[in-house]
Amino acid sequence: MKVLDACDLHPGIGIKVLVQKSLIKVDSDGDFEMHDLIEEMAHYIVRGEHTKSPEKHSRILKKEDLAYLCDLGADAPPMETEVLRYGYLDLDLSHVVANMKKLRWIRLFDYGASSFPSNFQPKELGYLELQFSRQKELWHGYKSLPNLKILDLSSSANLIKTPDFEGLPCLERLILEGCWSLEEIHPSIGYHKRLVLVDVRYCSVLKRFPPIIQMQMLETLILSDCHELQQFPDIQSNMSTQFENS
Known part of the structure; x- marks a missing residue:
C-alpha cells in the first residue's frame, strides 16, 4: 500500500478516494479506523487554504x-469555528470564544477560571x-x-452554582457529577420540560x-453520594422517573 504524506493531500479529497486507496476503513456504522496519518490529514483538510489563519478554520483541534x-485577544475578528476541541488546557479562551x-x-x-463573557452567545x-x-x-x-442539548460540567471542582436554565430550552442531559463545591442548582431546573437526565452524584x-x-x-x-442533601426533591408533577439516591 502506498502511504501518502499529508502535504500531498488536496483539501477537497473525498472519503471514497481514501477508502479506494485503503487509507481508511469504513464499518457498517460509518466509523473510520483513524491512525496518525489520517488524523494529520484531517487537520490538513480543515485548514484548507488558510494554514496560518486558524480564525478561518471550521474546527480548532490543536x-x-x-x-x-x-494572542489575538478580545480584538479578534469574527471566526468561522464550528468545533472547538482540545484536551487539558492552560489557556484562557473566555474572550476568544465570544467571537465564535x-x-x-x-x-x-481543565478550562480556565474565567466565566464566559456576556457576548458569548453561540446560537x-x-x-x-x-x-x-x-x-x-x-x-x-x-x-x-x-440549541444546547448536552451540558457536561463533570469534575468541575470549583463550580459553586449552575447557570439559569430558562435560556436553555432544548437541554436534554445535564451532568454535574463530581462538582464537589456545588452549593446551588438554579430553581429554573424544576420547570424544565426537555431534560431527560440529570446527574449530580458526588x-x-x-x-x-x-x-x-x-x-x-x-x-x-442521580443523587447518589450527595451526603449533605437535606431532603429528597419535592415532586409536584406526575412523572415516571428513575431516581438513584444513596
Missing part, C-alpha cells in the same frame, strides 16, 4: 492554533463539555443558547435540589 487565537458565533460543539478539559451550540473546568460560575445571569456539599414542577421528560435523576 493547541498551537488555540494559542494563536488567544458559529460554534456547534465545544469539548475542553447554534448543541454540545458543551467542560470537564475539570476551574470556573466558579459558567456565566453571569441569563444566557440564551436555544456533589458532596449540595444541600438542596429545587422542587420538580414541570419536568415531564425527566427519566433519570
Whole structure:
C-alpha cells in the first residue's frame, strides 16, 4: 500500500478516494479506523487554504492554533469555528470564544477560571463539555443558547452554582457529577420540560435540589453520594422517573 504524506493531500479529497486507496476503513456504522496519518490529514483538510489563519478554520483541534487565537485577544475578528476541541488546557479562551458565533460543539478539559463573557452567545451550540473546568460560575445571569442539548460540567471542582436554565430550552442531559463545591442548582431546573437526565452524584456539599414542577421528560435523576442533601426533591408533577439516591 502506498502511504501518502499529508502535504500531498488536496483539501477537497473525498472519503471514497481514501477508502479506494485503503487509507481508511469504513464499518457498517460509518466509523473510520483513524491512525496518525489520517488524523494529520484531517487537520490538513480543515485548514484548507488558510494554514496560518486558524480564525478561518471550521474546527480548532490543536493547541498551537488555540494559542494563536488567544494572542489575538478580545480584538479578534469574527471566526468561522464550528468545533472547538482540545484536551487539558492552560489557556484562557473566555474572550476568544465570544467571537465564535458559529460554534456547534465545544469539548475542553481543565478550562480556565474565567466565566464566559456576556457576548458569548453561540446560537447554534448543541454540545458543551467542560470537564475539570476551574470556573466558579459558567456565566453571569441569563444566557440564551436555544440549541444546547448536552451540558457536561463533570469534575468541575470549583463550580459553586449552575447557570439559569430558562435560556436553555432544548437541554436534554445535564451532568454535574463530581462538582464537589456545588452549593446551588438554579430553581429554573424544576420547570424544565426537555431534560431527560440529570446527574449530580458526588456533589458532596449540595444541600438542596429545587422542587420538580414541570419536568415531564425527566427519566433519570442521580443523587447518589450527595451526603449533605437535606431532603429528597419535592415532586409536584406526575412523572415516571428513575431516581438513584444513596
